[in-house]
Amino acid sequence: MKWRELIKERSSIRSYKDKKVDEKLLEQVRQYMKELSPLIPEQKTEILLLGKEAGPRLEGIVGYMGNAFFAPNYILLLGEDSEEGYIHAGYLAAQLELKLTELKLNTCFLSINEAKAVKTALNISSPLTVTTCISFGHGNPEKDSNRIDIKSRSDVRMEKIKGHIAPKIAMVELVSQSVFGQSCDFAEDAMDPNWEKAFYASSLAPAALNRQTYRFLIEDNMLYLLDREVKHITREDRYLNDGIVMFYFHTVLTAHFHKPDSWTVGTVEKKPEWKVPEEYFVVGTYRLF
Ligand SMILES: Cc1cc2nc3c(=O)[nH]c(=O)nc-3n(C[C@H](O)[C@H](O)[C@H](O)COP(=O)(O)O)c2cc1C
Known part of the structure; x- marks a missing residue:
């Protein structure tokens, strides 16, 4: 993957079209879920790919102010409830978010406010804890804007960026x-x-x-x-x-x-x-x- 390009392209999108993600793309995501580079190989992890039905169930228990965005899809990571468990989950989730970016899908991480409630809402019986969640789908278009990339004093570039930019x-x-x-x-x-x-x-x-x-x-x-x-x-x-x-x-x-x-x-x-x-x-x- 062209990681640097994908990293520059990625941004959090919080509004999605009511449009299904093509099954072929979802199949690529499922395949990629098996190919992630682990940070701590001995950490136990489960990754679930969820559909639209998860949106209303996640509302109120994940996301800032309980906003789960009613997205067409979600990826849920489960792992160990420890410092290493969350760092490992972040390492894996970063790869997944960039893969989704490569597939031209839009994404946003969602904070887990009530990990136990998420398991109950989604009928998950795993002994692992819910570590993180990513919503994804086809995002609604945003206005283009300019981004100044300041790499050094002698290397300042202005790029046209699609959509919003977070500082x-x-x-x-x-x-x-x-x-x-x-x-x-x-x-x-x-x-x-x-x-x-x-x-x-x-x-x-x-x-x-x-x-x-x-x-x-x-x-x-x-x-x-x-x-x-x-x-x-x-x-x-x-x-x-x-x-x-x-x-x-x-x-x-x-x-x-x-x-x-x-x-x-x-x-x-x-x-x-x-x-x-x-x-x-x-x-x-x-x-x-
Ligand atoms: C661990 C983590 C949790 C996040 N939780 C949420 C969230 O609950 N709701 C949300 O809208 N964005 C969430 N975000 C997205 C951040 O707000 C976003 O990454 C940040 O504002 C920078 O914007 P960018 O992703 O467009 O670069 C989260 C990001 C991370 C890494």
């Missing part, structure tokens, strides 16, 4: 080098140009309430993903955000070469020389080379 975190804020808040000079010789592409793709990731609270810190050949608790974002959504951004980074970085290992999930001690604000903790570690 995204700036690269200088997202990525630090050696010391928290110290911006990273991607023009430096030591920098692999693929890193910049991978960080830029990460900056475009979807995030609950559009709060991209995570930060990257590069130290030599190691990359750390940091995150923090903020008001209004549940622990589950925050870990999903982390899993999504982990996938975006890894898939774009490895677009042109094979790297068997991805992120190692789990916290490590913050080094004092990083000068990381107290509220941040390490969520995952990545060996860059």
